Amino acid sequence: MFHSKCIGNSYVGVTSRFDVPQQFIKWATPFPEYQPYQYNEPSFLSATPPVWADNVDYTTIDFNERGIYGNITTINGVPINPVGRTGITGRGVLGKWGPNPAGDPLFTKWKRDDDGNIIMVNGKPIMMFVAIERVDGGDGGNARFALPGGMVDYGESISMTILREFNEEALGGLQTDEVKHITSQLTQMMDKTGKIIYRGYVDDRRNTDNAWMVTTCIHVHDKTGIIFDKFPLKGGDDAKQAFWMEYHPSLENFTLYANHADWVKNAYDSLNNIQPQKTWFEHIIDMVRSYATCRFI
Ligand code: RP5
Numbered sequence: 001m002f003h004s005k006c007i008g009n010s011y012v013g014v015t016s017r018f019d020v021p022q023q024f025i026k027w028a029t030p031f032p033e034y035q036p037y038q039y040n041e042p043s044f045l046s047a048t049p050p051v052w053a054d055n056v057d058y059t060t061i062d063f064n065e066r067g068i069y070g071n072i073t074t075i076n077g078v079p080i081n082p083v084g085r086t087g088i089t090g091r092g093v094l095g096k097w098g099p100n101p102a103g104d105p106l107f108t109k110w111k112r113d114d115d116g117n118i119i120m121v122n123g124k125p126i127m128m129f130v131a132i133e134r135v136d137g138g139d140g141g142n143a144r145f146a147l148p149g150g151m152v153d154y155g156e157s158i159s160m161t162i163l164r165e166f167n168e169e170a171l172g173g174l175q176t177d178e179v180k181h182i183t184s185q186l187t188q189m190m191d192k193t194g195k196i197i198y199r200g201y202v203d204d205r206r207n208t209d210n211a212w213m214v215t216t217c218i219h220v221h222d223k224t225g226i227i228f229d230k231f232p233l234k235g236g237d238d239a240k241q242a243f244w245m246e247y248h249p250s251l252e253n254f255t256l257y258a259n260h261a262d263w264v265k266n267a268y269d270s271l272n273n274i275q276p277q278k279t280w281f282e283h284i285i286d287m288v289r290s291y292a293t294c295r296f297i
Contacts, residue, residue, distance in 0.1 A: 005139055005258055006086045006207035015039045017087030025084035036209055040090040052151060053095030058210075061097055069099050069200055069214040081209050083201060094211040095151075103161035104149030104217040104260070105130070105170075106197055106267055107186075109225040111246060126248045127268050130231065131256070132169050132239035138257040139205060146257035147264075148239060149215060158216045159190055170242035172234030185227050186220070194218045196289055197270070198263045205258070213258070219267045 003025050011017045016037060024031040044053040054061060063072040063079055073080045079098035094100045110118040111126035118125045131145045138144040150165035152158065163183060171179050197219040204213035222228035235241040247254065247264050254261050 003083055003086065003203060003207075005203045005205045006212075008087075011037075011039060011088050011208075012093055012205055014041075014093065015088070020085045020087045027080070027084055031085065034085060036085070036087050036089045038090045039088055039092050039208070041093045044091065044095060051095075052154065054091070054097050058097040063098055066096075066098050069101070072098050078210050081207065081212050083203075083212075086207055086209050088208045089210055090208055091211040092208040093206050094208070094213070097211055099212060099214040101152040101158075102149050102202070102213060102215040103152055103158045103165065104147045104198075104215050104263070105162045105166045106147055106217050106219040106263060107166070107222070107228060107231075108219065108267060108271070109222045109228045109244075112225060121248050121250055124249060124272065126246050127264075127271065128244040128246055129264055129267075130166070130170050130233065131243060131245035132235060133241045134257060135238050135240050142253075142255045143257050145245065147217065147260045148242060149217070150238065159187075159194075159218070162190070162218055163187065168237040169235065169239035170233055171231070172236040172242075174232075174234070174236075178230075178232060182227070182230060182232075189220050189222070189227070190218060194220050195270070197267050199289075203259045217260075217263045219263075219270075221267075221271060 007017065007020045007025065009016060009019065018034065018036045020034070023029065024034070040056070045056050058079070059077045063074055066072060070082060073082070091097060106129060108127050108129045111128050112118055120126075130148060132148045134144055134146050138146055148166050148169035150161065150169065152161045153164075156164070163186065166186070167173060167179065167183065171182070195218065196216060198215070198217040200214060202213035202215050207213060233242040233244070247268055249268065254265070256264065
């Protein structure tokens, strides 16, 4: 993983970042000129845990408890971005010091014609996935589109976050009988066939030297499309709109928010068996991890 979205001149339009050329991102590379700016979103400063934002005083936090996405290195008690320099210190606009966990749904089906046949281009199927347009404009251009993910709320499991965010951002937050029925089918599908397509650091524009996004992206594919065809997609909350977006390997410059596009490509490759071959041991480890995450974590 390398930074591409969390360096540059501007920090989410609210302040500036110290310029970090690519070759100086790694902490191990000496960069004596480095003088990052500091930013802490003023409205979070009075947060009292347990809420989604930490107390301003990071010395009260036990970072060992937050190590499920990897060990957290601290210097004088402050957590240090595991990928490298971002040009900004403090929490920025993120609520938590260190990792800020999110969950991302990647719900896919094949594109079909009116007769129900899968549409192929160059001998390969077109995959469709539920995408949203972010109200905040995301990373701009086509990277304003994203998976309908969101932050893990206090006390929530990843699968609860994913279903809640999907409901809020892609089903308009509705609680109709139709939506409840779909959510219960989705819950069963996540339990039975949900796979972790990505788990770890996110190259998110909000990251700082001391606070960064991490996520678990769960992929569920509806082979027949019978269930997912019934999604009454409707944007809500942080999403201007929700819709089926297409992915095919022939698409040039396929871009989404943060590094969501990588996970979509990996999901496609995994459905089409064009991923690097895994050993039987790696398959078993993956199955156990996916099983445990979808149900218990
Ligand atoms: C990304 O930010 C995650 O992958 C997730 O999609 C999203 C969560 O942040 P909000 O959508 O709640 O702003 O890093």
